Amino acid sequence: MCRSKTLYRCFVCLDLLARRFEQHLDVAEGAGIACRNAVEEQGKVAEKTERLARVVATAQYVWDSVDDAREFLNAPHPMLEGRTPLDVAFTKLGARRVEELLWKLFYGLPA
Structure with a gap:
């Protein structure tokens, strides 16, 4: 598979994850569950998910x-x-x- 297609698919996945996260926040606020701790926890989970997705996408590209x-x-x-x-x-x-x-592996630099 072409590297640009793989990277594009990973960015599409990240976009979908971000939209889902925003939808969960909207539902929580609409139901009156605007608990600061819950929102912060969801933010941490989303950040970790994005970070891992970025590492996986980079590994697949390399x-x-x-x-x-x-x-x-x-x-x-x-x-x-x-x-x-x-x-x-x-x-x-x-x-x-x-x-x-x-990236060092990709560019052939000493690690």
Whole structure:
């Protein structure tokens, strides 16, 4: 599959996730459930989902294969202290580290 099509599909998925999140907020506010903690929690979940989707999309783009990207994301990596890229990507800093590693691999830079 063409890399641009893979990236486009990932952005479409991210857009759909954002719209669903907005719909949940509208329903919660319409029902009078505008609890600040619930909204903050949904924001954290949406942020984590977006971050993981971005890492997965980058991996698929770099490896140009869903299977190879999945293998990379689930295998321990020495540049990540033996942790899997997917585990590391759950934090903001970790996602940046994984993306940096992926782009170094893509451009053939020393990791």
